[in-house]
Amino acid sequence: DADVTQTPRNRITKTGKRIMLECSQTKGHDRMYWYRQDPGLGLRLIYYSFDVKDINKGEISDGYSVSRQAQAKFSLSLESAIPNQTALYFCATSDPRGTGDEQYFGPGTRLTVT
Amino acid sequence: SQKIEQNSEALNIQEGKTATLTCNYTNYSPAYLQWYRQDPGRGPVFLLLIRENEKEKRKERLKVTFDTTLKQSLFHITASQPADSATYLCALRMDSSYKLIFGSGTRLLVRP
Numbered sequence: 653d654a655d656v657t658q659t660p661r662n663r664i665t666k667t668g669k670r671i672m673l674e675c676s677q678t679k680g681h682d683r684m685y686w687y688r689q690d691p692g693l694g695l696r697l698i699y700y701s702f703d704v705k706d707i708n709k710g711e712i713s714d715g716y717s718v719s720r721q722a723q724a725k726f727s728l729s730l731e732s733a734i735p736n737q738t739a740l741y742f743c744a745t746s747d748p749r750g751t752g753d754e755q756y757f758g759p760g761t762r763l764t765v766t
Numbered sequence: 767s768q769k770i771e772q773n774s775e776a777l778n779i780q781e782g783k784t785a786t787l788t789c790n791y792t793n794y795s796p797a798y799l800q801w802y803r804q805d806p807g808r809g810p811v812f813l814l815l816i817r818e819n820e821k822e823k824r825k826e827r828l829k830v831t832f833d834t835t836l837k838q839s840l841f842h843i844t845a846s847q848p849a850d851s852a853t854y855l856c857a858l859r860m861d862s863s864y865k866l867i868f869g870s871g872t873r874l875l876v877r878p
Contacts, residue, residue, distance in 0.1 A: 656809075683864075687868075692774065692870055693870060694770075694855065694868045694869055694870035694871060695810070695855070695857075695868040696868075697865055697866075700864075700865065702864070710865065742809050742810075744809070748864075753859070753864075754800060754812040754815060755810075755812065755866060756812070757809030757810050757811070758809050759808060759809055760807070760808065760809050
């Protein structure tokens with residue numbers, strides 16, 4: 653079984669709808685991250701969490717919110733989706749006690765906002 | 767401004783040759799640099815990490831160098847294979863921040 657899972661894998665939604673993307677991990681890592689990836693722009697950090705009580709904004713948090721329900725679960729919400737939020741979204745985890753805090757990514761959610 | 771640059775043009779090489787990918791950065795002082803591989807439709811996979819006080823790191827057919835004077839990392843794949851075809855991302859982390867800053871990646875295509 654995959655260590656980091658994301659649901660849904662694909663989603664098409666309309667402008668103005670609320671949508672939630674979910675991430676679960678079985679790696680036992682405290683740190684979790686949400687990124688979006690756009691062609692030619694690389695991965696950009698939306699939010700990150702270093703434990704259940706710690707949530708931090710990344711470089712592009714506007715229009716997004718997150719919830720860390722448990723060590724293993726970190727969800728990303730778009731309160732009112734807009735077309736320029738169409739992108740590939742990745743969840744990741746890391747363990748700072750490892751060799752270099754390398755990140756482990758989920759398979760991604762492809763979101764299309766029409 | 768701070769930038770991480772990877773060649774946006776795909777690198778196209780013959781099987782068996784060495785592939786060399788470049789990651790340049792400006793206005794950062796990274797504590798370490800990581801390289802990831804990403805296949806189409808999948809999440810990035812960690813490959814190697816090199817710290818600021820290390821010049822070179824190897825893992826099987828992979829080699830990474832890190833020149834903090836030139837502000838550049840080179841990623842080499844020796845004896846390349848078609849299965850090495852993918853996009854390769856570099857990522858920096860500063861001591862002052864717990865976040866990774868990613869480059870946009872370079873696509874590698876290895877022809878049989």
